[in-house]
Amino acid sequence: MSEASDTLWLERDVSEQLDAVALQQCLGLSRLASEALLRRGLGSLDEVQAFLQAKLSSMPDPCLMADMDKAVERLAQAVCNREKIAVHGDYDVDGISGTALLVETLRAFGARVSYHIPLRLKDGYGVSAAALEDCATHGATLAVTVDCGVSAHAQAMRAAELGLDLIITDHHQVPETLPAALAIVNPSRPDCGYPFKNLAGVGVAFLLLVALRKHLRDLGHWKTVCEPDLRYGLDLVALGTIADIVPLKGLNRALTKAGLELLSHSGRAGLQALKKVAGVDKVTCGSIGFRLAPRINAAGRLEDGAVGVELLLQESVQDAMATAEMLDRVNSDRQAIEQQTLEQADERWRQRSSGATHSIVLADERWHPGVIGIVASRLVEKYHRPTILIALNEGVGKGSGRSIKGLHLYQALSDCQAFLQGFGGHEYAAGLTIDAGRVEAFARDFEKLARQTLSPEDLRFRQFHDGEVSLEEIDLDSIDELSRLAPFGPGNPQPVYLARGVHLQSVQRVGDKHLRFIACQGGHGLPCIAFGMAERQAQLAGPQDILFTPQRNEWRERVSVQLQVRDIRPVSMA
Secondary structure: OOOHHHEEEEEOOOOOOOOHHHHHHHHOOOHHHHHHHHOOOOOOHHHHHHHHHOOHHHOOOHHHOOOHHHHHHHHHHHHHOOOEEEEEOOOOHHHHHHHHHHHHHHHHOOOEEEEEOOOHHHHOOOOOHHHHHHHHHOOEEEEEEOOOOOOOHHHHHHHHHOOOEEEEEOOOOOOOOOOOOOEEEOOOOOOOOOOOOOOOHHHHHHHHHHHHHHHHHHOOHHHOOOOOOHHHHHHHHHHHHHHOOOOOOOHHHHHHHHHHHHHHOOOOHHHHHHHHHHOOOOOOHHHHHHHHHHHHHHHHHHOOOHHHHHHHHOOOHHHHHHHHHHHHHHHHHHHHHHHHHHHHHHHHHHHHOOOOOOOEEEEEOOOOOOOHHHHHHHHHHHHOOOEEEEEEEOOEEEEEEEOOOOOOHHHHHHHOHHHOOEEEEOOOEEEEEEEHHHHHHHHHHHHHHHHHHOOOHHHOEEEEEOOEOOHHHOOHHHHHHHHHHOOOEOOEOOOOEEEEEEEEEEEEEEOOOEEEEEEEEOOEEEEEEEOOOHHHHHHOOOOEEEEEEEEEEEEOOEEEEEEEEEEEEEHHHO
């Protein structure tokens, strides 16, 4: 948590087409829920109702997506003719869950399917030409990628030489020219007419299966094969969508909401085991992002991501538990490496930084390429600067970057591509490959670009909120109403409110880093927890303004209101 004096408190934009009073009257909502809905980018009452309901039945036709018809027709041919199909995924949770989804469902369709997840250290990011060669050697006639491939020009050419038809499903930013594949299903394509562009890789894979099932129905395939219910794969869709930090609105919100319900009662052996080793009782976006996904990711970061696919496909609870326990141990190793890397990167940055830089670019031969993305995120959280960390090995650097609002990371790398061997990614996250001898020149050029793009105000920490409320408005009923806005995440943040002029009483430390106290305003008092703010205890005398999220606190069968405090500042700073 940054100091309050460094942080801008900004109220989220309010819809000009909606009125809080109208929402309260038409939908019977509290003022807290109505105020939050006004700030979720919704333009009409119908949109509000669709947002709250999040029905999958409103999903646009997958065949609106470019090349979907080509992909479905070729896949249907392979299914009906019992051709060997090879699924090639990525080694993160999105790619792993998407691979498991395609393999499991295509097999239920009657297909013969194998899968491959590249080794991060051996194969690097993206489609592996060696893997395609191996698939062809073992008789595959069709390969389908998940969460990768949109820049795989050389690999697509190799597939053609092998006589292997290639269908690419991806969601990453599209290069100027596309690979010569049989079909490229990616909503980010400029010529793609699909109305929802921000799907995760597993979401694109799910739409492919929806379209394929319908096409097989038209062909009469389900007269001889039991037609699967695709809803049973939504637990995997939610897992990958949340882990990939795509906006949780529109179709992503509907997919994730349905998937979370399935995850909460999942009969999937692998997820049961994973929840047990991770100590997860209630499945939320937070528990997936911080407890489940890191354990699946750990295998791909340090060892073999295919272990994650194996876990998700296992039917034996006993086998799944053994795999989950192994992933838990690998995750512990990953955490230790990550912490060491963070300390090294932070120390190097503080030694080199004059405090006037607009970006962070660091390279080191000690760093493991599997953790630098996470460490880059930690540095962004601490310094609020676009950050790229590069792991060097034998003269070649593998880099991972994270950005802040105001600097589109993929575009920035595109502008600096003269220094790079390759790159790919999104607005806020990207990866790159670079010659070790060009790192310093790249860092200078990236800093120059950041200075041109980001203003001093862009570099200040920001806390967004959903308007001012009084403490007397907050009760369990209003908190339950706010839960209707879940699942929360990018594009649909957890509601945060501002309360002015509160007095903090009974301030106590909790552990080494946290504070507990009572917030009092106008005769009303509510218990609060403030994570990571123990060092600010001496600053809390006198009236304060607080930013907080109201939540239910359940302890020994007793349910009460608690405020999770996001930031505090003296009233005089308002």
